[in-house]
Structure formats: C-alpha cells, structure tokens
Amino acid sequence: MCTNNKHKHWQPATVTIHGGKAKDEHGALVSPLYQTATFAFANTAQGSARFAGEEPGYIYSRLGNPTITELEQRVAALEDYPAAAATATGMGAVSAAMLAFLQQGDHVLVSDAIYGCSFALFSHLFTRFGIEVSFVDMADLEQTAAAMQTNTKLVFLESPVNPHLKVIDIAAVAAIAHAGDAKLVVDNTFMTPLLQQPRRQGADLVLHSATKYLNGHGDVVAGIVCGSAEDIELIKLTTLKDMGATMSPHDAWLILRGLKTLDVRMQRHCENAQQVAEYLRDHAQVREVYYPGFADHPAQPLMGTQMHGAGAVIAFELCGDINTARQFLDSLQLITIAVSLGDAETLIQHPASMTHSPYTPEARAAAGITDTLVRISVGLEAVSDILSDLEQAFTQLTTGEHQHG
CATH class of the missing domain: 3.40.640.10 (Type I PLP-dependent aspartate aminotransferase-like (Major domain))
Known part of the structure; x- marks a missing residue:
C-alpha cells in the first residue's frame, strides 16, 4: 500500500x-509506463537479496x-x-x-x-x-x-x-x-x-x-x-x-x-441510467424492470449506507418470448450488442444465451434468468439518443419490421 x-x-x-x-x-x-519484462540487478548480491526478500526492488514483471x-x-x-x-x-x-x-x-x-x-x-x-x-x-x-x-x-x-x-x-x-x-x-x-x-x-x-x-x-x-x-x-x-x-x-x-475520469463518468452513467430505467418501466412492451434506483426497489433501505448510487446496469423483462428478445436487440442501431459493461458506449445483451449461458436451464430458472431477460449497460451518450434508439426498436416489434443497424 x-x-x-x-x-x-x-x-x-x-x-x-x-x-x-x-x-x-x-x-x-x-x-x-514501465514496459519491461525483467529488471537488471547491480550485481549478483542484489539479485540474490531480492529473490530472498531481503531487499526491496523489482525482479520480473510477473512478480x-x-x-x-x-x-x-x-x-x-x-x-x-x-x-x-x-x-x-x-x-x-x-x-x-x-x-x-x-x-x-x-x-x-x-x-x-x-x-x-x-x-x-x-x-x-x-x-x-x-x-x-x-x-x-x-x-x-x-x-x-x-x-x-x-x-x-x-x-x-x-x-x-x-x-x-x-x-x-x-x-x-x-x-x-x-x-x-x-x-x-x-x-x-x-x-x-x-x-x-x-x-x-x-x-x-x-x-x-x-x-x-x-x-x-x-x-x-x-x-x-x-x-x-x-x-x-x-x-x-x-x-x-x-x-x-x-x-x-x-x-x-x-x-x-x-x-482519472471515473468520478465524472459514474455521475453521467448513473444520470443516464435513471432516465432509461424510468422510460423502460413505463413502456407497454416491458413486463418488468430491475433497477436499484427505483423508490420501491428492495435495495432502498441500503441506499446511503451500503450503496451511494444505483449504478448504470439495468435488466428488464420483455413481453413475448426469446424470439421477441432477439428481434428487439437486433433492431437497435445506436446501442451495441456486446457482453460487457462500463464502457462509454451503451451495451446490451441477452444473458440466457450469452453471459449466463454456462448455467444449466435449471440453474438459470432458479436464478431468475429467463429467455426474455435483457441487460443493458447505459453509456455516456446523450440520453435522448439512447431513448430514441430503444423506442425505434420497440416500434419495430409492434409493426413486425426487422432491421439490424
């Protein structure tokens, strides 16, 4: 330390x-940036002392x-x-x-x-x-x-x-x-x-x-x-x-x-996520939204003590089946289908077939990971553009159109 x-x-x-x-x-x-694999010793005594833990200093970058x-x-x-x-x-x-x-x-x-x-x-x-x-x-x-x-x-x-x-x-x-x-x-x-x-x-x-x-x-x-x-x-x-x-x-x-930018990034991530979560909760084609930032979320008693914010990852259940989930994700144009989070870009994925595919069907059911569950990591874009992209994808579900952007 x-x-x-x-x-x-x-x-x-x-x-x-x-x-x-x-x-x-x-x-x-x-x-x-110390872009080196190994470090030179002044002499054999120094090398031996470092390997023995008797002298501070670097030996090899794996160590x-x-x-x-x-x-x-x-x-x-x-x-x-x-x-x-x-x-x-x-x-x-x-x-x-x-x-x-x-x-x-x-x-x-x-x-x-x-x-x-x-x-x-x-x-x-x-x-x-x-x-x-x-x-x-x-x-x-x-x-x-x-x-x-x-x-x-x-x-x-x-x-x-x-x-x-x-x-x-x-x-x-x-x-x-x-x-x-x-x-x-x-x-x-x-x-x-x-x-x-x-x-x-x-x-x-x-x-x-x-x-x-x-x-x-x-x-x-x-x-x-x-x-x-x-x-x-x-x-x-x-x-x-x-x-x-x-x-x-x-x-x-x-x-x-x-x-160096973690603090300002997290502020923007969380602000955007709160708006996206509220939009999804009010959408007729969304069955349920999971987000700790809601006032009725079970996490609220821990806000301010354990947690100082709700984060920027949201999960939501679509109305329909697995094909509905696939069509929705494939219809997005700005939001990227990718299995990570915390990037500047807004990323979205289908847990049951992607990040949580190592689960058995029984384990997924026990963990509440359904075929219509979608996870979104809200990025740093203008939130109005994120919402517009979600809306056009929902519209394609309604009209039956399908286009991968």
Missing part, C-alpha cells in the same frame, strides 16, 4: 487521480512492476484496503483470490446468481478438485445461514447481482460468514468503489473486473482484488504468481488513465 497518508484525507474523486502516485525523477505529470504497483495502490486506496493484487482478467482475480484460501475438502457458499464464468468456475472446475460448492439466494439471510457448513471457508457474492440487480445486504452476510470463521469475498464490479465500499460492510476481499468501469474505455481485459496486506501477499506469492494470471504493465497504465 502506498505510504502517502494524504489518501486518508482525500475524497474518492481525488484518489482516482492522485492515489498511489510516485514522484517522477524527471517531473513527468503522467506516470511512466511486480512499478506501473502495476501504482494501480494496485490506487484501487486499494479507493476500496479502503491496505493492499491489492492486479490480475490479467476479472476471472483471474476471482480464481486467484478464491484458490489461495481453498484446498480439497473445503466448502464454498456462493450466491445463486453471479456472472456466468464465475458460476462455471465454482460449479464445474472447483468440484473436480474436491472443493464443495453450494449456491444459495443470499437475499434470504435465513437460507444463507442454514447453508453454512463446518468446512465453509469462503462466501462469495456480487451485489447488485448479475444480471437482475438483486441487492444483497453485505453486512448481514458478512456477519453470517464470520460467525462460521469464513471469509467474505465480494465482486464490486457493478458499483465501483465510488458507489459502494464492501470493506465497510465487513467484506474480507473485494474484487473487480477492471475491464469495466475502472478502465471505462473497453480496450483492456484486467482484474484486481483488494484485501489485507497478509491476504494479498498470500495471493501474490501463491496462485497469482504460479498460475501466472498477472496484469501487463501496458494494461495497468491504460487503467490508470481511465481511473
């Missing part, structure tokens, strides 16, 4: 620009790099943790964080609705290595407590849940996990540290797909996990180092650049 104590007094918007930043010897305003270190320090400061570990992808963060603390015979408790590849990791891969996994609706605290076992080591959740935006009481789940001597791991990708800091609710580890809002420009794949200095050191020295899912310096540099 950066030793600059000013972080403790800065507002998050300031940390996104200045957090973890070291003074450059040449006076460069922008942090330099550490100044550009990556700055990113780790900045995101750790934003999430209010002492340390962080940057990874090659969001799934690299999930895998490294979980496997560092698990062994054969352990049990993991997982929210029943999570990102599809996270679901595949837990349900398909972990079980091959003798790790037991249970999926549970963590909005139901009694059910969650009942699902804990004596060998439960980790509890994993997303909040809001991907894709239908159910909000989980992180503090309540943290209390359940800690009562059973388990660590709570929270995927905070949808909210960012500006809208939610799970550590304040008791989370032991918080991770992000840095591909999304932290970068914000859709030009990298990356992840990051934040936690105590002890936990992050364990992750770095075991699963992250040996599995090799480390971030490249160039990707770290791009995310550092993206982070």
